[in-house]
Amino acid sequence: MEPSPTRRRGRPEDIDDAELVAVLERSDKRKQDMASRELALRERQLAHDEAVVAEARLRREEESRARVEQETRSAMDAAAARQTNLALARIMDRLSK
Numbered sequence: 001m002e003p004s005p006t007r008r009r010g011r012p013e014d015i016d017d018a019e020l021v022a023v024l025e026r027s028d029k030r031k032q033d034m035a036s037r038e039l040a041l042r043e044r045q046l047a048h049d050e051a052v053v054a055e056a057r058l059r060r061e062e063e064s065r066a067r068v069e070q071e072t073r074s075a076m077d078a079a080a081a082r083q084t085n086l087a088l089a090r091i092m093d094r095l096s097k
Contacts, residue, residue, distance in 0.1 A: 015023075
């Protein structure tokens with residue numbers, strides 16, 4: 001009984017040079033294709049990661065700017081309240097005399 005072509009290919013003594021070269025070329029092509037896909041995937045992931053980092057940096061800058069503005073407003077409100085309290089204290093002092 002003759003072995004199937006698949007079984008025949010599995011025996012090294014039955015493989016001729018042309019067939020071996022073809023198998024190796026297909027294998028190399030698959031490896032190159034896989035490497036190319038992996039590189040493209042890594043590049044997309046890197047671009048995504050860079051976008052996420054840039055967005056986070058922008059958000060932190062906006063939050064920091066908002067915090068500084070809020071602290072400035074609070075300081076100005078506190079200063080205005082002190083001035084108002086001083087003015088009221090002077091008025092009360094003058095009225096009590």
